[in-house]
Amino acid sequence: MLSLIKTPADIKKLSLADLKDLAEEIRSLMIKVVGQNGGHLASSLGAVELVIALHYVFEAPEDKIVFDVGHQAYAHKLLTGRADDFPSLRQEGGLSGFLRPEESAFDAFISGHSSTSISAALGLASARDQLGGDYSVVAVIGDGALTGGMAMEALNHAGGLQKNLLVVYNDNRMSISPNVGALSQYLSLKLTTQEHVLLRQRVKNILERIMPQKGNRLIKRFQRAEESLKAFLVSPTAFLAAWGFKYIGPIDGHDLGRLVGTLRQMPNLMRPVLLHVITTKGKGFAPAEKNPLAFHGLGRSKIAPAEEPGVQEAAKSTKTYTEIFGDFLTEAAEKDGRINAITAAMSQGTGLDRFFVLYPDRAFDVGIAEQHAVTFAAGLAAAGLRPVVAIYSTFLQRAFDQLFHDVALQNLPVVFAVDRAGLVGEDGPTHHGGLDLSYLRLLPNFTVMAPRDEHELRRMLSLALTLKGPSAIRYPRGAVSGKPETDGQPLEAGQAEVMREGQDLAILAIGQTVWPAMEAADRLLERGLAAMVVNMRFVKPLDQKAVEKAAQTRRIITAEENAVAGGLNGAVCEALARLDLPGPVKVKAMGMGETHVPHANPGRQRALLGLDAPGLEKAALELLGKISN
DSSP states (O other), rough: OOOGSHHHHHTTTSOOHHHHHHHHHHHHHHHHHHHOOOBBBBHHTHHHHHHHHHHHHHHHTTTTTEESSSOOOOHHHTTOOOOGGGTTTTSTTTOOSSSOTOOOOOOOOOOOTTOOOHHHHHHHHHHHHTOOOOOOOOEEEETTGGHHHHHHHHHHHHHHHHHHHEEEEEESSSOHHHHHHHHHHHHHHTSSSSSHHHHHHHHHHHHHHHOOOTTHHHHHHHHHHHHHHHHSSSSTTTTTTTOEEEEEEOOOOOTTHHHHHTTGGGSSSSSSEEEEEEOOOTTTHHHHHTTTTTSSBOTTTTTTTSSSSSSSSSSSOOOBBBHHHHHHHHHHHHOOOOOOEEEEEEETTTHHHHHHOOOGGEEEESOHHHHHHHHHHHHHHHOEEEEEEEEHHHHGGHHHHIIIIITTTOOOOEEEEEEOOOOGGGOOOTTTOOOOHHHHHSSSOOOEEOOSSHHHHHHHHHHHHHSSSSSEEEOOSSBOOOOOOOOOSOOOOOOOOEEEOOOSSEEEGGGGGGGHHHHHHHHHHHTTTOOEEEOEEEEEOOOOHHHHHHHTTTEEEEEEETTTTTTTHHHHHHHHHHOOOSOOOEEEEEEEEEEEESSOOHHHHHHHHSSSHHHHHHHHHHHSSSSSS
């Protein structure tokens, strides 16, 4: 059936019974493709009927459907002409794992970071009204994303503007405790029973008869009181009535008949509406329903295709940088009671799950609220504790002002564990951590570092916990190097490491680029060229002596998985400008430039940027004039 769906218009020809069969077919294809390619499975499985119903009722792309994050939007891709290409999901040259307007006109807005959908949808709705348009705007947001402060700000603004806007709240119970969800359902149903509706009408009739002039005002007060009581008692809609939203629900998000019937009424309300939909994360796939967190985001080949209905692969044989960080911090917390761990809805994703079990009083999950996480940590540090904030690089970008105002200006000893730094592979441009060296280096009082391997990560964490000011350690996604420890001595802030001497040129590398730089030096040596390799370790404070030593070769390559503007390259060029050198030094920057790196295998991404050994060898030969650029 799915092969016949080229646009959402095709599903409008189907009966409700056909739609149920279509939902199962969509789930089967999702499980197969995500099992092979990786991706966000559980959320998308839970939203299948919801997405079908939205496209069955609304007229996309004329009507705008904005998805938050994109984790729940695989069915949307399948229903909007991309079913044939779906096996290419997250593969180089294939479909993105998130929503991108350049990929399809049906993708009304990009979705990679959380809690943005209501703001974007409100902007679209306001533009519609200014330009005289006549279309519906829908924001689909999950309960996890609703914890983000930006979502709250957008709800407040939308209620004030009173635009015709539908917010579909996809509640899969992943961020709300079961008792709260049950209370929400109970109260919502009680306030919409036939008895309650009749009582409301009787009160209205009486007031209109006995007080014709003041009756309407009293009726409105009665309605506001009712909504306020409901809002006060029912989470997560606690503020909606006061903010001018009409609350409807909750309804079963897997009941296609109920969904379609309810959605058809939405355009007629002509005001901001929040439709509360209850779904099951991982719906239709027993392992994901049982353990939705484990099936939230999968790497490649996490579901064995030979199994029915599928199982997770055996445990990985090597540890990841994330696990090394989590293990270190948990061990350190046993010795130092001041250590606290903070995460923004990613305790497992940042390796802190064991810390949360062992030290619950010192572990804080603040929800998808990175700005709050940073300032909360600053408060802990101001009171004498040692907070460690673990956030993915791409998400820490959202808290730049808090990093500056609340941490750096007060020189507070907050440690930032910046996970997923650099290239992240199949998640693509929205998730690359390619800016942190640049924006962190700007901040007063910060120490900013990146380890070449897992051993150096431990040493940097040890150093960070002794510093009197703020620090950030950025480390990559994925498995550790597996190389043996060569230097277990404590690190000194700003201390680089000359890993190889050479007089023909110098490669100044940091983090993930150090070992490819060493391999490139080996390849150059086979050509009779001696390359110095320096593991810079720190972009702030920068080792000025190491830069001066490298400058003696007159040719320097900087290598970093970061934007070359303002990162290691910027720091090195600034250092060279401060030196009183007898002659010019040629500098070639290797890193991430103005072009967004597309989703692909991480090794392929590094090759595209010339950050692997062959790429750095080629850059060196160009710098030496041995080959043309």
